[in-house]
Amino acid sequence: MTGASLQKVESNRGPFDLGDDLSYRAWRERKLAAYPRSIHELVVEIADPAALTPTEHAAIRERCARANMAIYVLTGAPRDERAQRAAVLALGPQLGLTAVEDHRSRDNDGLVAIEVVETGGRLGYIPYTSRPIAWHTDGYYNFHGPERAVQAMLLHCVRDADGGDNRLLDHEIAYIRLRDDDPGHIAALMHPEAMSIPENVEPDGKVRPVNVGPVFYIDPRAGALGMRYTARTRSIAWRDDAATQRAVAALTRILADEPLTLSTRMRPGMGLVCNNVLHDRTGFADGASGGRLVYRIRYHGIIA
Ligand SMILES: [Fe+2]
Numbered sequence: 001m002t003g004a005s006l007q008k009v010e011s012n013r014g015p016f017d018l019g020d021d022l023s024y025r026a027w028r029e030r031k032l033a034a035y036p037r038s039i040h041e042l043v044v045e046i047a048d049p050a051a052l053t054p055t056e057h058a059a060i061r062e063r064c065a066r067a068n069m070a071i072y073v074l075t076g077a078p079r080d081e082r083a084q085r086a087a088v089l090a091l092g093p094q095l096g097l098t099a100v101e102d103h104r105s106r107d108n109d110g111l112v113a114i115e116v117v118e119t120g121g122r123l124g125y126i127p128y129t130s131r132p133i134a135w136h137t138d139g140y141y142n143f144h145g146p147e148r149a150v151q152a153m154l155l156h157c158v159r160d161a162d163g164g165d166n167r168l169l170d171h172e173i174a175y176i177r178l179r180d181d182d183p184g185h186i187a188a189l190m191h192p193e194a195m196s197i198p199e200n201v202e203p204d205g206k207v208r209p210v211n212v213g214p215v216f217y218i219d220p221r222a223g224a225l226g227m228r229y230t231a232r233t234r235s236i237a238w239r240d241d242a243a244t245q246r247a248v249a250a251l252t253r254i255l256a257d258e259p260l261t262l263s264t265r266m267r268p269g270m271g272l273v274c275n276n277v278l279h280d281r282t283g284f285a286d287g288a289s290g291g292r293l294v295y296r297i298r299y300h301g302i303i304a
Pocket residue numbers: 136137138279
């Protein structure tokens with residue numbers, strides 16, 4: 001083996017390589033020791049999302065390093081919707097997020113309003129109803145290689161509701177639980193055909209072709225672990241072999257009772273910034289302030 005190819009093999013090893021248990025063990029210990037035990041540990045107060053102070057910036061990155069997510073709470077007086085929209089758009093680039101996902105429901109600036117709709121292109125999709133949403137990562141149905149996956153996203157609550165709570169779990173914790181249970185689960189879920197989303201004909205007649213990819217993948221640029229997943233049982237086809245079926249069943253069990261799962265109900269002026277962690281949402285009814293409104297923006301690339 002030449003020096004160059006030897007170096008390549010070595011650089012591929014690391015905590016997410018099933019052949020490198022030493023790296024995995026060391027990374028796992030650090031990860032579990034640092035992981036937040038309470039939602040409060042994730043919270044960072046910020047004055048203006050459009051202009052983070054160095055302290056706020058460092059605090060968000062520190063939470064993301066530990067848990068791949070941070071929750072911000074805006075201090076000060078509530079702003080109008082337009083100002084909040086502008087502030088959310090300005091937040092991502094300060095965290096290194098610049099490549100906005102091209103989503104069917106996005107406005108020109110990339111922001112998607114998550115609210116209950118009665119008409120229009122968002123009609124017929126669960127996020128735009130008041131129904132619960134099962135565990136998932138964002139954009140799992142739109143995977144075109146690690147470079148074009150949804151790796152980060154922001155949620156910003158403008159109006160809350162009675163319900164609409166989110167559970168949150170760093171996908172790296174799910175990875176740890178699966179690998180500890182059986183490294184074969186990881187091998188099955190890293191298979192490039194582990195999970196298929198069948199073709200979808202949209203209300204306007206446009207066809208979204210079948211989307212096939214792994215559950216866990218490594219971003220070759222950052223060496224970061226990414227995950228695409230949905231707990232939905234409709235409009236999803238798992239690879240038809242025993243190892244995949246066992247891995248999916250194990251993941252379902254883990255998500256049902258993982259003690260490191262954190263839960264929150266976002267209030268107006270609160271937001272989530274994350275490297276596309278696992279999350280769900282309870283159903284809700286409109287609160288006193290009118291219909292629930294959450295802005296969402298998704299990115300390729302991670303909060304490093
Ligand atoms: Fe989501």
